[in-house]
Amino acid sequence: MSFRPMPVLTLFTVLSLALLVWLGNWQYGRFLEKMALDKSELEWTVIDGTVVPGSEAMVYSYIDAAAAWRRFVAIDTGEEIVFTPTEVIYQVEPPQPCQGPECGAGLRFAARGLYQVPRGRNAFSGTDSPETGIFYTLDPAVLATLLPAGEASRVHGRVFEPDTIQLSENGRTMVSDNPFARVRADFKLPPQRHFGYAITWWGLAMALLGVYLAFHHQKGRLRLRKGSDA
Template structure:
């Protein structure tokens, strides 16, 4: 075998290969991290429900923990776009509740029902319960808030606080009390571990293809051979 690499092509190929392999390893790490997060969330959900003060002011990770419903702090209802566990679109209904003293905010949002786009609003039911969850954040294509109609498509602290007639800092922004529909939150469910593994396989496939093309190009130029032939 003899091999005489092309300097310029090799200069570009080595960092490209390192990048592709690195992306694959990163996706495998993301898959493992996501598995750990899902396991932690499901374990937290199985724990007994806590009063809001104990949940947020105690020790341990509060996200995913079941919470006892506090008393609403007013009658204002805010609508946040969402879907049922069956996928039906509609408005998730939230009311403000008093936040515990350890939180640097006076109010926290609490889900109290769901209004389908083609039906009447309904309560989530006692069986659903509440969990402390991270609210959805706006993406590049998320519609803007409609505070006058009290309709929102993501968590916008300033707009939501304005609809409640309070200052933005009065509304707790790290989490809210969401109805527990038995499903994983979107941040964990949208890209499951299996998809991260699929992404990793794709990146490793690109890396393998790069090696094949690199070798085939050198072989075609007579710079790579597995025999003892001369140039």
């Protein structure tokens, strides 16, 4: 076997291989981190209070690669007011929230869950409409515009996510685990996506190495010979 590597091409190939392998390893590390988070024990919190009348809102959400609307209400625990979802509705058009002082009056809410940091607006967010109860921003400070000034000042800065929630799709309703009640708050990139990215980067590294060796073989710089040269 004889091999006469081309210096400049070899240098760029080695650097590129190192980068591709590093990217693959980083994505695989993220995969392991998110899998560990999903399997970790959660520290649940319990809230108990009454629904604030007229506080219902529909908030656009993106859940595990699917668009949905979530029905939110404000819960007065006596010490503070917490916004929490009560239903996930998988459909494109926003459902009409119940509006008016009679909506939610006298209803009690108690649930186990955890607090999540709200996700604010981005460049693709729609325009919030407090008048109709339709929001594209999941932020308690924004949802608080539905409440009287005295109650708005008592709104908790984070969103309470119950561990179970009502899911509605195509006219069917069921109670299931709340996909937002996770330690990992990243829903657009589940662990499996990172694993796929890792395979892609590693695959590109192997393809680059194959092209490098094939190019040298074509140029006569890489020869595989059996036996002695004598």
